[in-house]
Amino acid sequence: MKYIIFILFTVMTNAAAQLMLKQGMMSMGPISFEGVNPLVKLLQIVFSPWVFLGLCTFVISMASHLYVLSKVELSFAYPFLSLAYVAVAIFAYFVFREDLNGWRIAGIACICVGTILIAQSGREMGSRGHEDQTASVNPDKIGTSEIVR
Template identity: 80%
Template sequence: MKYILFILFTVMTNAAAQLMLKQGMMSLGPLSFEGSNPLIKILQIVFSPWVFAGLLTFVISMASHLYVLSKVELSFAYPFLSLAYVAVAVFAYFVFHEDLNAWRIAGIAFICVGTVLIAQSGRDHGEVVAAASTEPTKTSELLR
């Protein structure tokens, strides 16, 4: 559990990247590749300020995730990324005035419950794995 702050940083940067990409695409307007070179259009999209910031934020999120993966089990760390769905839905509701109906709220609740269950499962085991990766395994640990 000592790496939970890094995991949550990964989640929040992932969500922030999604929000920046959405803002960027909204500022560009509807896409149309008719009458233009697709490569130039893609470059215009990638280098628009919000989209570019979102892509850079994804790089930061990925670097953080790689650090987390070097410390804890994948089966513990990866499900936390589903919290990005929760953050995106909530922020999209407030920032972009997107719909947050009962079905979405129920889905968010299920995601949160599942993430709490996964966090509880890694409370002891995740730390043992992280410690074991830096220290030689003792026979007594193998018998647990």
């Protein structure tokens, strides 16, 4: 639980990147490749300000996620990324006026409950370090078959 701040930072930067990408694509209008070199069009998309900022934010999010993965179990950290769906749905409702109907709210509630359950499992880990929680892989033994008796 001590790395929850980094996990939530990863989630929020991931969600922010999605919102920036959406804003960037909305500002470009409908995309058409007719009469245009696809590579040129792709470069126009990538280097449009909002899309570029969103991609840069994704890089920050990924760097944060890599740090988290070096500290906690993958099976603990990865499910928290589902909270990005929650953040995106809520912010998209307010920023882009996207629909937030009963089915989506029910899905968001399920995601939140699941994430809370996973967060509770982190309390059971106590003060054990990441090294004690995960199996180590010896590169010398990859691809060999050893029988342990």
